[in-house]
Amino acid sequence: MKDKRFLERLPLAADKPWLGQFAAIAVIALALCIRLAASPVMPTGYPYVSFFPAIILTAFLFGWRAGTLAAVLGALAAWYFLIPPLRTFKFDPQVGFALCFYAFVAIVDIVLVEWLQRTNRRLILERERNAALAQRSEILFRELQHRVSNNLQVVSGLLTLQRREVDDETARAALDEAARRLGLIGRIQRQLHEPSGEQLSLPAYLRQIAGDLIDAGGKPGIICTVESDSGVALPPDAAIPVALIIAEAIANALEHGFADRDTGTIAIHVRREQDYIDLTVVDDGHGLPEDFDLAESRSMGLGLARMLAKQLEATFTLSNETGAAARLRLPVEA
Template sequence: MISRSKSLVLFILLVPGSPFCMAQKWQTQTDSLLQAFKKATTPVQKVKLLTDAATIFLLQNPDTALLLSSEAEAIAESNGNDTSRALAYAAKSAAYLIKDNDAMILEYALKGLQLSEHTPLPPDVLAALTRKLGFVYRNTNRFNESVEAYKKALAYSTRSHNLYDMATTSSNIGNIFNSFNKYDSGLIYHNKTIEIARKANFKDIIVRSYMQIINSYNGLKQYPKAFQAVSDMQPYLNDPDVTQVTKGLVYTVIASLDMRHGSPQHPLAARYLDSMKHLITHTGPGKENLINYYLNRSLLEFSLNHFDSASAALEKYNELKKTRDDEIISGHAQELATRYETGKKEAQIKDLDQQNRLRKKLLFGSFTASAIFLALLFWVWLQNKRIKKQETHLNYLMKELHHRVKNNLQIVSSLLNLQSARIDDAQARKALMEGQHRIEAMSLIHQKLYQTKTTSRVNIQEFIAELSENLLHAYGYKAHNFNLQLQVEVKELEADMAIPVGLILNEVVTNAFKYAYKNVSDPALYISLQEQPNKLQLTIGDNGRELTEKAWKYSTSFGRQLILSLTQQLEGTMQLNCDSGSVFTFTFPVKPVQA
């Protein structure tokens, strides 16, 4: 799902009659508009003034913006003028956009566009309404519809000669293409955005567009071009028209690029992280920028073997990330309460620490030997604390590694899915689908690894349940008319055993869904994982009639070769019984799980 950050909303939000959005004196402008509203004599004038005032209130007080746009809607409805109604609908859709209400955004955008079917509307009104459609489609992952909506909005903005709307709409199209890994298309629109923005000297938009060009080339693995985009963008970075939030975003993107694909000393990363540090000291670059700064700072310091500063940066990253997550879950009120309690506890800890120091000083004069003994104990405690801290950092890094591996496998799976949609040959498409399922099985293993308390064991109960249900749905079966029986007594497996066992399970279950249930009215699948003394027994059975021992013995399929190879890798055995359906029984030697 695409993130709904405030910066994204600002990028696409402008509705008709909104030249005031960039103004600084909000209150003066709204007072002037509302005074003019009281003197207005025609309903069309009143609606226009109210929607302009609502636009200014959008980011200051969304509830007031919604109230003003509702009043404009009531006046427009009573007047019956379609242009006024469209203006009111666009303003109200924008207010609901700020409040993250996709259903209401869509409702009012569609109501406004329906008016254009019988009444010609101004192109800037049509552009505002169509942008709201693109925003909703983007949030619901309807990629093609979102792109088409934004392209229509760009055409309307071009007709109205509104360069700001043209630039922001073109930028959003490029961002959508990047979000769905269509980087070549994204580059076209980001370069178009720069061309438009230069005409009106929109420096902030130019810098943001270069940042997206860097991301596009990064996605295409064309790293020299990404670094060239950094060079092209640099003359604009110090311009006062570029906001601090934009600078923070750009600094972290450049630092991340240099850390992953730059020279070993990472001069760009060091330079722009220092710029980010200066930004943090003097301004508010935004919480997300701070989080990214400390993560990149930690990686840079680790690469330079500055472990103490790297550890400090990593701790700050974890602290900020946890704070951000708590705010999302609990809201600002709970966050303030938490800070209060934390501050209170820290004060208590500090007080206790001072008391302990005083006691130590008093005891030192009288009990020299005891003081030495306590010092030794304290040294041992510090060593244990440092070891535990290193273990915590290592565990965190391993979880992050498994998380990234899982994300990369998901990307590969999505690419296979996209590729299969472009292939006409049924056998090739089938092979891609099987490969996709194997990758998804491995991805699920890595997901379970970073979701557990340890990084070496997998919750095999959850894995088997999720994998079975995923394959069931993938092959078009419904849970209510399919008899799926799971009997998994083993809760956790070591990762080096869980991965091959998971792949064996994926192959056998996939084979059952593909072939076993033809002409079977009540399909059933039984999966059992039992732990016996020094061995593990995996049983997978179906009630199909397709497979025989002879057919299995002489099969040359890749799936059979993979099953036999993985079984041999685990030093296990396999038995097949086809008397009533197909029942695969695998037995693997296993060592007791170490606590």
């Protein structure tokens, strides 16, 4: 493959062994020329000095068969041109010892190169298998996330249908609230698609949630902005409770702060302060009633927000600024 690294393509021309044989002949011929050119300055007794690198290079580039051919050709060339008596194949014990030494070193070189290349090929195959498994796992993970989200949306729709058959206003309101929250969790679930478990970018995450809520609320004239310090992120297991708390603050702004308005601004601020993350949702709506007390509030949504904040070891407060301001102070460790 063209995108493979050079080392991953070795040995070269594996499907064309004649190229490796031709390369072995060429490399040994070059090694012989270098050795003959160096003879005037080379001490006596080093006939193979240029052939060992040639054998290693050939085996490395073209495989053990080409390396073996290079070793045989190198032995013959050294025997004929460099071992006295020159230009003969006379054999004696001294020549035999030299050839045995040469064969031992050449075999060790070829075996080591082949062993390294086989190990490299096994690692490449293992990496490709792992990449295929990771890709398949990611596809399955995303499909699971979408199925869970779709199932939650179906349950939300069923609750909405069931509401039509209920006459009691309190029960109808409870079913409405449950359907809305299940729908919100379903939309949040679609965004939790990091199979690696990496932390989610908090600003982008909140921006998407706010957009979904404003669209669902039918008030496109409401503008939501997110300002954040750089590098603020959340682990996936904290994403849903944080999203539900922030979503409750945004939903309250849409429902109460802008009850009689179709335009307005909601600003979300994300700040990192040492070991804490501060999330503030501020709107320019009507604000909280003067006698509002979060601890005494019977709102199911605010009660859920307080419960989730307690689970995260965080604090959740409401106050008046330009309008209502909801603040979640979240320990980073939690």
